């Protein structure tokens with residue numbers, strides 16, 4: 001179906017192209033790249049090279065044609081034919097076809113209007129109220145391994161605080177793969193500063209319940225979470241933040257000093273954002289064990305016992321996760337698609353912000369299906385040979401979560 005659609009689209013665009021002008025970089029391609037790629041592909045940005053100028057794009061044109069056609073870039077994991085989000089970023093079939101046409105017609109530059117400014121500078125429209133930085137720069141190991149570390153940052157907040165926007169600022173854009181921000185009110189994590197997830201101590205504090213296990217999930221290029229007006233998240237007095245950071249393999253001696261920015265609510269708070277979790281213990285077919293050489297599917301059907309207005313969704317699995325789909329069935333049998341990820345990638349986890357808060361009445365059934373692959377066919381399998389895997393925070397363990405922010 002989608003192939004037929006894209007052939008039709010290309011056919012149509014082709015017909016238009018012969019009547020109209022030729023496809024050029026300046027006229028047709030640059031706007032697509034500027035809008036969808038340069039937020040990460042700048043010098044020193046999250047992407048491995050810059051795509052700001054004609055030469056940058058010209059010399060990688062074939063590669064760009066490939067990664068856009070396969071939809072590897074820009075990274076966006078939620079299937080847009082299933083559900084749409086406020087923070088989505090993906091190319092339309094037409095935009096992908098335009099890039100292909102530009103390549104096929106010989107990479108013409110067209111009239112140079114590079115004088116006109118078009119780099120969209122992402123500047124803070126408002127300063128953060130509280131910037132919480134890691135205690136000191138963390139030196140990454142230079143032996144080329146994936147590294148997972150915990151950091152503790154006291155908030156210093158003396159009173160309960162309402163937060164309307166949360167942002168994560170990666171210190172080292174090149175090597176920071178993803179980060180998860182948690183909130184602890186027990187004080188038990190003080191002093192954890194670069195603790196490896198393989199340190200036995202990390203096992204200990206994972207057994208203690210946290211105030212908020214997912215304040216924010218960040219991947220390169222992720223936008224801050226901004227709650228609608230009058231809606232805020234509560235960070236209790238004396239809370240500590242815990243960062244769980246995944247560093248990509250590095251061969252050089254580099255450091256990271258990341259920070260979390262909190263923006264306090266300036267409007268009267270009408271609703272508090274709460275978290276609702278679908279987790280491993282909800283599965284209808286326990287136990288949550290992913291046996292070596294198996295590809296199990298787990299199912300959840302969970303009824304909500306109060307009305308919910310959902311503002312965002314955060315799916316979470318580790319390297320054995322392959323697919324996740326979630327739907328809601330309202331008491332009057334309306335089926336609402338929530339999110340579908342057809343090719344889960346641990347490295348590209350996002351908070352998906354709904355376009356409008358979604359009202360789900362009490363009695364709505366949430367259905368979640370997650371598929372895992374613990375065979376050698378899964379190139380991301382961290383264990384070779386595969387071993388039995390169950391719940392745990394470590395990247396070599398597994399999780400099955402869908403976290404709803406709601407009010």
Ligand code: HEC
Pocket residue numbers: 032033036037038039040041046047048060063064067068073074075091220221222
């Ligand atoms: C959210 C940030 C982000 C955006 C937006 C983004 N990229 Fe990337 N891109 C990356 C990162 C990070 C990598 C390196 C990691 C990887 O290859 O998975 C990458 C890698 C690439 C690669 C190399 C792939 C490889 O296999 O080595 C190409 C080509 C590329 N991007 C092109 C694009 C184009 C074209 C766009 C826009 C249509 C785009 N990117 C948008 C972050 C981004």
